[in-house]
Amino acid sequence: MTLKEQITEDMKSAMRAKEAERLGTIRLLLAAIKQREVDERITVDDAGIIAIIEKLIKQRKDSIEQFQKAGRTDLVDQESKELGILQAYMPAQLSAAEVQSAIQKVIADLGASGPQDMGKVIGALKAQLAGKADMGMVSGLVKAALAK
Secondary structure, three states, X not given: OOHHHHHHHHXXXXXXXXXXXXXXXXXXXXXXXXXXXXXXXXXXOHHHHHHHHXXXXXXXXXXXXXXXXXXXXHHHHHHHHHHHHHHOOOOOOOOHHHHHHHHHHHHHXXXXXXXXXXXXXXXXXXXXXXXXXXXXXXXXXXXXXXHO
């Protein structure tokens, strides 16, 4: 079963169970997927769906941060619930040690020697770690590894 089919089935079960918040978030996700399919005239695969989910998760995290600064705990709670629902569709996250190992392997494979090679290393890692690790954290680790 593809990820899109799983999301559609989850929407149906949320409708049956009358879970309004979950249903709203899943509909939002399906709308984002459909929007990308219509805009680009493609059928989005699982990797594309994961990229969409990552984008939505990043938006939720940014919103939570802004709402906390503004003292809007009601909106923080709502965004946090949506964030939890969206994260359920993401693949299991890699541990810091696994990410570090992948970085060292790519650096060795590419023969990267300094900060000027950071773009090549990040490009190679993005294909491997998409959806499995926070790319902001990966970028920081790559920068630290190449600065040695």
